[in-house]
Amino acid sequence: MTKPNEVALYEKIEVKRPIQRLLDLTIFFLLISLLLYRFLILRSHAFTYLHTLAFLCELWFTFTWLLLINVTWNPIHYNTYPQRLLKRVDELPPVDVFVTTADPVLEPPLITVNTVLSLLAADYPANRLAVYVSDDGCSPITFYSLLEALAFAKIWVPFCKKYEVQVRAPFRYFSGDLSFDGTEEFQCEWRRMKDEYEKLRRNVEEAAKNVVSPEIMRDLADFSNIESSNHPPIIKAIWENKEGLRDGLPHLIYVSREKRPQHPHHYKAGAMNALARVSGLMTNAPYILNVDCDMYVNNPSVLLQGMCLFLDPTIDKEYAFVQFPQRFYNGLKDDPYGNQWIVMMEFTFRGMAGIQGPGYMGTGCIHRRKVLYGQSPDGANIFGKHYDSELHKTFGSSKDFVNSAAHALRNLADYPNSLSNSIISLKEVATSDYEITSCWGTKFGWLYGSLLEDVLTGSEIHKKGWKSAYLTPTPPAFLGCAPSGGPIPLNHQKRAMTGLLEIFFSKKCPIFNSLFGKLQFRQRMVSVWMSLWGIRSIPEICYATLPAFCLIANSHFLPKIQEPVVCIPLLLFVFYNLQQLLQYWETGQSARAWWNNERMARINTICASLLGAVAVALKLLGLSETVFEVTKKESSSSSDDTESSSDGDLGRFTFDESPLFVPGTTILIIQLLALSIAFSRIRQPNVVEFGVGEVTCSVWLILCFWSFLKGMFAKGKYGLPWSTLCKSSALAFLFVCFCIMQY
Numbered sequence: 001m002t003k004p005n006e007v008a009l010y011e012k013i014e015v016k017r018p019i020q021r022l023l024d025l026t027i028f029f030l031l032i033s034l035l036l037y038r039f040l041i042l043r044s045h046a047f048t049y050l051h052t053l054a055f056l057c058e059l060w061f062t063f064t065w066l067l068l069i070n071v072t073w074n075p076i077h078y079n080t081y082p083q084r085l086l087k088r089v090d091e092l093p094p095v096d097v098f099v100t101t102a103d104p105v106l107e108p109p110l111i112t113v114n115t116v117l118s119l120l121a122a123d124y125p126a127n128r129l130a131v132y133v134s135d136d137g138c139s140p141i142t143f144y145s146l147l148e149a150l151a152f153a154k155i156w157v158p159f160c161k162k163y164e165v166q167v168r169a170p171f172r173y174f175s176g177d178l179s180f181d182g183t184e185e186f187q188c189e190w191r192r193m194k195d196e197y198e199k200l201r202r203n204v205e206e207a208a209k210n211v212v213s214p215e216i217m218r219d220l221a222d223f224s225n226i227e228s229s230n231h232p233p234i235i236k237a238i239w240e241n242k243e244g245l246r247d248g249l250p251h252l253i254y255v256s257r258e259k260r261p262q263h264p265h266h267y268k269a270g271a272m273n274a275l276a277r278v279s280g281l282m283t284n285a286p287y288i289l290n291v292d293c294d295m296y297v298n299n300p301s302v303l304l305q306g307m308c309l310f311l312d313p314t315i316d317k318e319y320a321f322v323q324f325p326q327r328f329y330n331g332l333k334d335d336p337y338g339n340q341w342i343v344m345m346e347f348t349f350r351g352m353a354g355i356q357g358p359g360y361m362g363t364g365c366i367h368r369r370k371v372l373y374g375q376s377p378d379g380a381n382i383f384g385k386h387y388d389s390e391l392h393k394t395f396g397s398s399k400d401f402v403n404s405a406a407h408a409l410r411n412l413a414d415y416p417n418s419l420s421n422s423i424i425s426l427k428e429v430a431t432s433d434y435e436i437t438s439c440w441g442t443k444f445g446w447l448y449g450s451l452l453e454d455v456l457t458g459s460e461i462h463k464k465g466w467k468s469a470y471l472t473p474t475p476p477a478f479l480g481c482a483p484s485g486g487p488i489p490l491n492h493q494k495r496a497m498t499g500l501l502e503i504f505f506s507k508k509c510p511i512f513n514s515l516f517g518k519l520q521f522r523q524r525m526v527s528v529w530m531s532l533w534g535i536r537s538i539p540e541i542c543y544a545t546l547p548a549f550c551l552i553a554n555s556h557f558l559p560k561i562q563e564p565v566v567c568i569p570l571l572l573f574v575f576y577n578l579q580q581l582l583q584y585w586e587t588g589q590s591a592r593a594w595w596n597n598e599r600m601a602r603i604n605t606i607c608a609s610l611l612g613a614v615a616v617a618l619k620l621l622g623l624s625e626t627v628f629e630v631t632k633k634e635s636s637s638s639s640d641d642t643e644s645s646s647d648g649d650l651g652r653f654t655f656d657e658s659p660l661f662v663p664g665t666t667i668l669i670i671q672l673l674a675l676s677i678a679f680s681r682i683r684q685p686n687v688v689e690f691g692v693g694e695v696t697c698s699v700w701l702i703l704c705f706w707s708f709l710k711g712m713f714a715k716g717k718y719g720l721p722w723s724t725l726c727k728s729s730a731l732a733f734l735f736v737c738f739c740i741m742q743y
């Protein structure tokens, strides 16, 4: 598909990475050799637990390596031609945009406001765009902030379009200085805009501190005496583009779905489904873009870019969704928390794009509405029928909604476009018990059952045979806020691992589910690779204890330095790290960034995945439910964002009492004890069984957990709390006793 085509709106280009492929295969070959070596040892010597455990772990590493090669083997790049699109298409299709926010404290409203402003100002006809904000926190402050945002949008949007501003989230735009190349008029307007934005910021921040004037309180009457987890639905059209002006402001709608303690609300997936229904009644656009509240539009042409893939006349098979990468604006130099995911996006998502398509990442994605409503590529619905007169059984009891869904499924554009759709229907579809008799969340929509509703929803779409695309425009399409510190990224990671394991242990497990479905074989392998991420902690922790075990019990699991086979693990170590390093260089990052990510990967698997596995085990045993903990977003737009930490502390790892830090601290203490015991033995060289291999592994692990080592001696949030140190020391002590018993 690389032939240049005059009429095509996009083209797909294979990305050539011969060195990566060569390294992939070399590493695979070395892993197989290591397995062979292990196997021969097990056969020639008597059975030992040590070698068996090492063999099993290495078998696992080899298997996941093979899966990873499958993921990254055929990277694809898409080029899009929005200019051709504008010439070819008279009327662009409508798009509904969903923004989700859940907690005005963890997600400061100013962040949501900026995201909404960047969406209202996107390059797309205003009469074809509607922005829906879902507020799961049902917060008057969020609502009030949106009212304020609207007032500012009335001057901000024309300003952006007149001067072709690139970054349309004001907090980012005004974080830089005025460049003095503009005309005098521009400079004057720039200053006025900046002042107005400052006013908006102050109002929003003061509202968050509950300093709201009485007149405003009148607007907020609906929110009085409301609990965020127990309230009726609140739906308000903040702005309606009544005259349908192309250059006006898009619709802006606030939605807070009903919540009642007796009905599960299914977190974000539940919010998205409620938005799908509300927007179905109001605008019913055939395309839906969704972003998290912190993901602002960084490239104003994103919607046009996406449309290039949906509207291409030469296309043979439609795309179900177009995913943009997750990129972050608050990334620190050299990625100290390993939370910028640049390599992961570039290698794995681009790789998936070369198979059936990238997974859905939950944000920065444009979907076809009918696909979310469960339609298959051949037009059949979830029951395999092409026309269903009993849609109400699927979509719930609202006749108006069923009618709108029928329109969407049949690609009809004549849906009455009015925000003033009867308020009774609107509230009906946003109630907390609406879904009870329907298939929402079970057969279509955003699916329930995992904290990673995105992975689940995306892979169900692929299973129907749909493909998806991955667009990586420059400048990046969206930018969000990456979690930083210590506890926040680990919690974030733990939630992801929990979600993956929930999928793995559910009826939707990619290994068995619809084994003969329309999922391409290699895409199935991608799903398996992804869902297995959650259990990586177990082999990794086992393997991480092997060198320590050997040092204490005076034994060895790696070949000795004088044996020729030592070159297998040695080369494996060299080539693996070389390949990783090359990936960081290829994406324009430093060696330091590579190292930071390498150590964070160890910390994440050993700490976060393990606790994710525990959470899922408790869920499977029926002891507790998994909870979607919203990630804290820092409002770097506020003037007092320096957070009392000096520059030198930027990127420094922080700790709290969370059990997340126990596994890592334990592993570290074990290595330290093991090394000291080993050194005490070196004085009697003829009895020493362990070798350079074991010592190197142990030292490597200490380097990976260096921030924990520093945490042992630091104070405050930079120090490991006593309780964690005690728990970990006790566990490490038990381990050492166990090893000494084997000696």
Ligand SMILES: O=c1ccn([C@@H]2O[C@H](COP(=O)(O)OP(=O)(O)O[C@H]3O[C@H](CO)[C@@H](O)[C@H](O)[C@H]3O)[C@@H](O)[C@H]2O)c(=O)[nH]1
Residues within 6 Å of the ligand: 099, 100, 101, 102, 103, 107, 134, 136, 266, 267, 268, 271, 291, 292, 293, 294, 361, 362, 363, 451, 452, 453, 454, 455, 492, 628, 629, 630, 631, 632
């Ligand atoms: O009950 C809830 C909980 C969360 N959210 C929203 O969900 C989004 C994601 O939450 P966040 O805490 O930022 O999670 P992240 O891990 O950063 O999100 C990633 O992971 C999620 C789960 O896979 C995806 O849904 C997201 O799109 C993806 O960015 C935010 O907009 C929240 O406001 C709700 O609307 N309702």
Ligand SMILES: [Mn+2]
Residues within 6 Å of the ligand: 292, 294, 480, 481, 631
């Ligand atoms: Mn997020």
